[in-house]
Amino acid sequence: MAAHGLLRWSFAILLGIAAASTASGRPQIVPGRYLVEFEDQHDQSSFASNLKRSQFSAQLRISIESTIFKGASYQFDSDQLGEDALQALASMRSVKNVWPVSMIRRTTDDVIWSGSDPGAIPEGIRKQVTGENGRFPPHIQTQVNRLHAEGLTGKGVKIGVVDTGVDYRHPALGGCFGPGCLIARGYDYTGDQDSLINDLDPFVNCSDHGTHVTGIIAAQPNEFGFLGAAPGAEIGMYRVFTCADEAPSDIVLAALNQAFIDGNHIITASLGGADRWSAAISVIAQRIFDKGVICTFAAGNSRRGGPFMVTHPASSKDGIAVGSVENSEIPYILLNATWSAGNSSPITFGWVHGRPSAWGNVSLPLYVGDLDDMTCDQFSNADNLTNHIVLLLPDICRPWYSSTYAARKGAKYVLTYGEGEKPPIVEFPDPSSKLEYSLPTAVGSLPYSVASKFVTLTQSGETLFLSITDPELADKYVDSLPNTGAGFMSSYSNWGPTFELDTKPDISIPGGSILSLFPLNQGGYGVMSGTSMATPLAAGIFALLIEARGELMTDLKNLVRSTSKPLNFLDSKEPVPYLAPVSQQGSGIAQAWDAVHANGIPSISKIVLNDTDHFVQTHDLTVKNVGNKSITYLFSNRGALTFYTLEPNSFSPAEKPQLLPRYATVKFSESVVTILPGNTTIVSLSFTPPADLDASRIAVYSGFITLDGSTGERLSISYQGVVGSMRNITNLGSAIMKEPDSGPNFILPKDPYTRTANVSYQYPSYTLNAPFGIPYVDYAVFSVSRNASTSGTSSLGEYLGSLPPFPLEFLSPLSQQRLKWNGLLYNGSRVAEGRYAFVIKGLRIFGDREKEEDYITQRLDDFGIEYL
Ligand SMILES: *[C@@H]1O[C@H](CO)[C@@H](O)[C@H](O)[C@H]1NC(C)=O
Ligand SMILES: *[C@@H]1O[C@H](CO)[C@@H](O)[C@H](O)[C@H]1NC(C)=O
Ligand SMILES: *[C@@H]1O[C@H](CO)[C@@H](O)[C@H](O)[C@H]1NC(C)=O
Ligand SMILES: *[C@@H]1O[C@H](CO)[C@@H](O)[C@H](O)[C@H]1NC(C)=O
Ligand SMILES: *[C@@H]1O[C@H](CO)[C@@H](O)[C@H](O)[C@H]1NC(C)=O
Ligand SMILES: *[C@@H]1O[C@H](CO)[C@@H](O)[C@H](O)[C@H]1NC(C)=O
Ligand SMILES: *[C@@H]1O[C@H](CO)[C@@H](O)[C@H](O)[C@H]1NC(C)=O
Ligand SMILES: *[C@@H]1O[C@H](CO)[C@@H](O)[C@H](O)[C@H]1NC(C)=O
Ligand SMILES: *[C@@H]1O[C@H](CO)[C@@H](O)[C@H](O)[C@H]1NC(C)=O
Ligand SMILES: *[C@@H]1O[C@H](CO)[C@@H](O)[C@H](O)[C@H]1NC(C)=O
């Protein structure tokens, strides 16, 4: 069917809402594109006849069919079809599920360095990435090197990678594509631009991500001296991203489905979304796990959101969500510039530019500020500074404020520095914003050692000249600092748990500053950081485990989690002698050799104690001895730091939650058990949450049940619970109703589809910011009596129905809904001019949808509408 013109609903559903969008920075909905799952007895043709009967017209995009999913995605005429189409499609007989298609981002990761010459690898990176004899730090940290030494390579294991495509021409990736090659299978859904192509060739050279990820899994011997974790595995690459960073969710779903059809034992995807629409991905992911396939997903790099920040599909119950551990050094990129004193020859130094950055090529003498803590004016003694580069000394004021004094003396170029060697990022206010004084036109910062040398030389009477090259053109180099956080969790790694209190992430893996492959045209090698880099290494570890043990999926996951090593917490830069919360690290850093060689296999590897309302006190732990020696285990409890999710009297998760050394206590039915070869034992665990916690702040406590075996093997089972009530803190956040800009009423177009050019329309609009997830939320409109002119005090009149696309299920934490109403109801009628009110109704977490008392409701201010 061809799309044509304006679509009207022929039955009792209509086009009601002018626009719907999620907050900026979150995945965007693709207008008019829907992913449909068909009912068992139905297929594309019965759906097509449903569409025809309702006078819809749509173009088929991708058909997605396998034993776990039968559906397709369609492009409808996008302009008129709002999100309300969801309701219409969902009500069709042939339709089991329907989701709008949204853009999924690949996890954004930092590129630290790239190049082709092993001789040119910066010293700071060389130390950490190319140890002697091919000892690769991420492999040492996870014991992968010890499995390689035993001859394990992941041979016979198939791994599907859903990513940006791969440069398989790289000699370290076998140089070819197709059966018999390292990259044996693949699919390209997108091409370089966003054209829907269905091509089997996943070659890419415009994006580094997929090649880097593939190298982490399977790099062959190369001149840099490192290997992939599973160089013997067979790789399938499913390309879902164009040269840019986004992929529509229908394509991601199709790719996961294809990776499943192709019989991959492991599927890995370093991508995710935080909104309800990407939940479709979690649905298929769950079915893939149910078929015994291991899936590893990046936990995400947006820790800014605080705890309970779990993205889809990493949040899916049986997937392995992977967090990131720090590498041993922190590399950073500097721009080359030179300085000289008197007639001396130029000496290079490194710096970074800030914002604004109108440097160009500048060669000027340096003027060093004169500290005056009282006023923040370091330039009271300066003459005209137009022809100087100014070095601002760190003082009690913000750099931009102190530099206004330099700007008043005409300075255009300002450098500053911080306490540490790594130059701080300096960003000044937008020059167009209203400021009393003007600002410099170019700013930047220096390493501490460089700045202090300049200060000392200047104070001893030297005049220094700096020659700075335009940042766009300047040579760059990488320097590095020892990482005090080495071996601890990366600060960017997302924290769990899910809002239904499932434990996420599952495990953690080195993801900071990882050397791997780049497309040949981008140098062939590069260093990147992020949970995207941790995730493929996790997939590689599972491949080694499958090769070695070939056991049932649940056992493999339990083995990897229970043999992981819990990590201490890193408080800013200082390690503290307390275990990091399970919400941050999951089971800890994976230990591949221990997982392959463990003889004790636990039946569970993470225990959910749930919240106060649903506290599950006792849990049975079964341990099987699959070895040929008996093992005596000593059981103990190691508590991890507890944290308060909320600030006092707040409903939003704190970005940096307050941590407390408070621990649950655990009673064991037996604390020492001996298990004979081939036998099992069951130990009953009884938990008591830590006392004296403020339940209103949602205290998340956690720890590990440790089993120290007489054979030297140690298992740890994570546990996590909440003191507080998820039900009680469920809230609708700030639902904001905007007032009309002018006049008492909102002005809507008479015909909802036609606007008169010279009328300024304004729609009643509302924004819902839910700080926590909401399982189910409805938005209804009511009439209010005409005589009630004061807002908020009148009584509600007739219930007129839900506003499309509400009711909605499963709003993720921090999701935002913004909608505009044009006066149309679901049944096709337009309301009369008059006064109305919106009422929001949200189901509490763990609430029963059938029970009124499980909802919270909020009525927004009344408003008037008129048509023009
Ligand atoms: C840039 O500076 C670094 C550090 O001083 C130096 O090693 C490198 O050679 C410089 N690069 C160029 C192109 O001058
Ligand atoms: C700035 O310097 C760079 C590097 O020396 C040079 O390539 C470029 O042409 C210069 N730009 C201008 C406008 O002089
Ligand atoms: C500094 O000198 C330049 C000319 O070199 C002049 O345009 C500018 O107005 C002077 N600025 C101040 C603050 O005196
Ligand atoms: C916590 O308890 C609730 C209510 O029983 C349940 O729905 C939920 O699944 C539990 N959470 C987990 C992760 O088991
Ligand atoms: C990238 O690959 C395409 C397709 O093979 C090729 O035409 C193009 O020249 C390559 N780009 C670069 C910069 O090597
Ligand atoms: C016990 O296991 C070890 C290694 O797992 C193996 O070398 C040995 O042959 C086994 N012994 C018996 C009696 O099966
Ligand atoms: C084997 O395990 C079962 C269940 O834990 C236990 O009842 C039985 O005594 C064990 N057998 C031996 C020989 O220890
Ligand atoms: C939840 O709220 C109810 C009603 O205010 C209260 O009785 C209950 O103690 C609260 N639960 C928790 C765990 O704070
Ligand atoms: C808008 O334009 C129409 C026709 O161009 C004109 O008749 C009408 O007066 C205008 N209305 C306003 C409010 O300017
Ligand atoms: C407002 O209207 C309602 C019904 O529309 C009526 O019951 C009520 O008495 C009126 N109130 C006033 C103050 O007129």
Ligand SMILES: *[C@@H]1O[C@H](CO)[C@@H](O)[C@H](O)[C@H]1NC(C)=O
């Ligand atoms: C649509 O619903 C509204 C509110 O319930 C009602 O007033 C109106 O008559 C209905 N229109 C149709 C065509 O059923």
